[in-house]
Amino acid sequence: MAQQQDWNAMSDEEFRRIFRSWIDENCPEHLKFMRNQRPVFDEVSDWYHLLSEQGWLSPVWPQEHGGMGLNPAKHIVYVEEWARAGCPRIPDHGIGLVGPLLIEFGTPEQKETFLPPILTGEHVWCQGYSEPSAGSDLASLRTSAVRDGDEFIVNGQKIWTTLAHCANWILLLVRTSKDEKVRQKGITVLLVDLTSPGVTVRPIPNLREEADFCEVFFDDVRVPAKNVVGDVDQGWPLAKAVLGHERIFLGAPSRPEYALKRLERLAEDRGAFEDKAFLQRYARLRLDLYDLSSAFERFANVLRTGGTLGPDVSVLKIFCSELYQRITEEMLVVAGEESRFYDDLPIADGHIDAMNLYLDSRAPAIFGGSNEIQRTILSKAVLGLPN
Template identity: 55%
Template sequence: MMTHLDETQTMLRDSVQAFHERHPGPARTRRLRNEAIPFDRSVWRDMAEAGWSGVMVPESLGGHGLGAAEAMLIACELGRGLAPEPYVASGLMVVQALVPIAADSAPARALLEQVLAGQTLVALAWQEAAGKLAIDDIRMRAVRKGEGWQLEGATKRFVPLADAADGFLVYALEDGNPVLFWITQSAAIRTTRTIDGLDFGEVDFEGLTLPADARLASGPAVRDAVAQAVELARMASAFELVGVAERALEATVAYTSQRVQFGKPIASFQALQHRMVDMWMHCQLARASAENALLDWTRPAGGATCTQSLRAARARAGATALLVGKTSIHLHGGMGIADETDIGLCLKRALALSAWLGNPLWQRGEFLDELMKTGRVRQSDDSPLVVADDVDVAELPDEEFRRVLATWIAANYPPEKRFMKKRAYYADISDWYQALSRKGWLAPSWPKTAGGMGLSATKQVIYAEEIARYGCARIPDHGLAIGKLLLMHGTPEQIDYHLPRVLSGEIMWCQGYSEPNAGSDLASLRTRAERDGDFLVVNGQKTWTTLGPGADWMFALVRTSKVDGAKQRGITFLLIDLKTPGVKVRPIVNLKGEGEFSEVFFDNVRVPVSNVVGRIDDGWSVANSFLREERIFFGTPRQCEYALAQLDRLAEATNALARGDFRDRYAQLVLDVRDLKSAFELFMGRLRGGEELGPEVSYLKVWGTETYQRITDELVQLAGDHGGQIDDVVIGGIAVDVMNQYLDSRMPAIFGGSNEIQRNILAKQILALPSGRA
């Protein structure tokens, strides 16, 4: 919704940005906080004339007849501009409460017209106590008094801009029946100024007698309207918080890029770059979570799923705006605490807005309550689906393809090998490898003409997800990687020789990239290859070679010349037969006591020049063309989901959810995985649209691997006395894989370019932060 704007949404965005130019939010905030009533009616009328409050109102009721997406766009842009006006509270929330009853209530319709015109500022008064944030917590009673009513039993609290309001929409109960009043009579108002310069009111209606025409509507429709209005406000405030966080991040990037210290911009310091990348990642996750809530809001009969999404989005947005706001002040140094700098206004706005309608702690708790009602079962149709052998599964719709694949996997994967605790060599999993090969499903990314499945990018991800979801061991798949690369850059002879042998399982491959002093910094390779006629003579060492002891061939990057300038030049992509004299493979035992990795030494190893892929000295571009396509697979949430399932089991065995401290940490982890999935789906949507993914996809790998570690850290802590046990922890008859998951989680943050390197990439290519070079 926010990524690709249609013409109407673009016009709305431009309208809000033009409003900010006419009425800069920070200047107005500083002016209003010194006034008795912090509200500028002329600015509010300007917003009304733009039609923003009526964006979701049907045209028959005087609105624009647009949708929630447009309203959220406006809220986000107003947050970005730090506009102090209560667009969400006195615009969207009030309007949403009136629209469902306006068709059958002439007074409600008349009031709605006044609100849309900016003539009347209305405050919705519904909440009665701190922490009582559900519509069913209401206790105020309306008792018949002659032709009218008298209000008894409660004070309305946390009413936005109560002292500025021309009247109040008051939610009460008449003999248990929901009723909505429009009250303009005098009431006792006690205001509390909020940190961002606005205020909340405590409005005492006790004993107030109302005329007959004060009642706008009654019945279940009133409850539904007010409840829906509050939920819409929660979603809109999440988008507003996203805008605030993004404003703070942009200001921090700009400030640190021009602030010079020790002769260089402080944004060139890696420690600061990584902190800003983390801020950016949190902003991305908050936006993804908010947009996921918006999608669920617009789906018919969203029910519990929509409620969960709203709680998740509001929790993430509030926590993100606070984190980014705090960090921004710190990175601004002394200027961060100066009132003349707008960054302090970002934190203040985040503090006030995140506390309204339930802070992140409350939202996480409510999210978990909803989750416990419904469970974390997949919502898609998992019923078995079998298709005829002559059906091209690559042409099936994505979800139908998923079901076909899941059905076949369940019928053909060896059940005793589900969720293996070690990385499988070919000998461990040859039966599954051959089953995939016979089916023609071994190489999902290869074209059909080469013996592959010819799957789209999105179906390749679905394939990987379903393999992982069922607990299939990862096959030795470096051969599939080199096969795809040869199809892009190899000679016909290389393709004809190697691809059939990958499909048959005759040749196993490993990857020779990392070296003792060139892990993530592959441009610093020292393994050399000197030309000798029709051969390249290779000397050097590769390390951390996955499944090296079981491999027959290696594809490797070697240095063939030293070129001035970029270190990436002068590197060649080479295919090496590991049976060649001079090759020595030495296993490396990992933390789990397994020989998954190895060192490979080359002593005058003669490799035919015909084994060069692409051109000599141009191997960097060959390797990079493949790595760009594989980024999305690093961000799949399946690994986190499996670890979280283990945590579920251990929490059940230990009754840990009865403890408040664990409960909130658990809710946070569930939301971390949920937001990873939301972000992942956004990238999947871009793939479906035919887009090529850029470097920003790296943050999925960072967030996913670090979330995996946080989950396994919690596993060890929850295991208590069993926390150092190497075997499965068994409590109350429930077996949980603790130590294997914990040790496994240490590795993904290092492989495929360590998370620190990924942060460097994001700092340079996404945030455009300056280099540290003088």
């Protein structure tokens, strides 16, 4: 079993070779570079279970909890090789958010109850943060939880909840106190069973007619008080800890890299490289991708050497998401009149999913903290500008 290995004792190069070989041999071909980059659990369940059985599912969980216990350097290698091979993104809120949160802040009973079902796929999690009036300004959330003996009664609504329709548990931010002068106080983290009476999940089709996101309604939903993570009214630091892990990986160059390769194939097929104006635009995109990769490597080296990322890492998310958009926009320019088609565009040696990638590129500038919010972080915490 892979989790019995001391991965951190070997070199990064050796770990990369072993992991690359394993995923190349075991990831099903029909799942590589999937058109839908956020597949539901049923689509990738066999891959999820294989990763779990072989110990490759949870890279950063400590080994005593069934994880690989990778250090930051090995984790970056893991993410890079996953993207290189085109492995499908598994529903990963349990692995990437809930598990690390419980390992750091959960009670022994919570760890025993909730960690093993994540590894087996019995519990599929989603994240209940955003609300209709509390998206980027998350501290203004209104979903309430009122104490009633050994339970909390939850009422409210969450929105843009990723893959809630294929989840059975939700990591929920609720307001348990309205008397605090500081909005970040009075917020609590709850673990909520989505099969509980009073929960309604309503999918929201996106521009590609896929239901990546959902609305989730809570009407007098009863949640055991033992499902509070951390202390009541003190959930804001935990909420930020959950978001903190994704700051660098939202800026990983994998999506722009994939899109640029697709642009190159389309441009070759359509003869666009004979156009000097296109060559100039293409060169700018490629140089920007080099810059992004270099910036990502600089921040990755901070983690590799045991450092802590500062607020300046927000520049990665902005750079990556906007470059992804510019590349996919250029694909539609090359496609010309064909860009109006949602179906993949035929080329000599296959097909190019131009419109699909264009639509997919719209969301990253919003999720994980919109680019406007990231710019505010940079202006305040890095440049020291006033409000």
